[in-house]
Amino acid sequence: MGSNAALSFRVDPKKARAIDELARATDRPRSWHLEQALDAYLEAEAWQVKRIDEGLTELRAGKSVAHEDVAAWLSRWGASDEGEPPG
Template sequence: MSRNEKTISFRAVAEKIEALDSLAAAQERPRSYLINEAIANYIELHTYQDALVRKGLEEMRKGRAVSHEEVVKRLKRTGRARQ
């Protein structure tokens, strides 16, 4: 184990671990590789989503937001509103 790695322990449903082990075997990878990939994907996705939310909140603070009613009105004008 390198210096930048740490060991963690957590509980998971047995069926999920079995499914993970099946995937790992099919890919000829260790379980920890797939867990690290899943963690990396989770962090990337949620970091992206968090940045979008923060940007949206900042736009609202600057008064650059459109109300729901205005969005619906605009969609109706273009014929793209839900019926």
């Protein structure tokens, strides 16, 4: 792995104290915890963006179900005449 880039940002003092307490309690540097948090955030956001893009692609391809069809099916959920999900 190459050299690391330095980032700087402002944070609420309460959050700064919390990360410092966590760093002391785990005997790890503040930067380690911040990098772990950033990794988790980036992974979650990338997943969400990818799923949204996939959904928009499906929508543009005509792969959608009318709200009324879904609502009608949901109103029968659990009933003997539930039927198959629409779409």
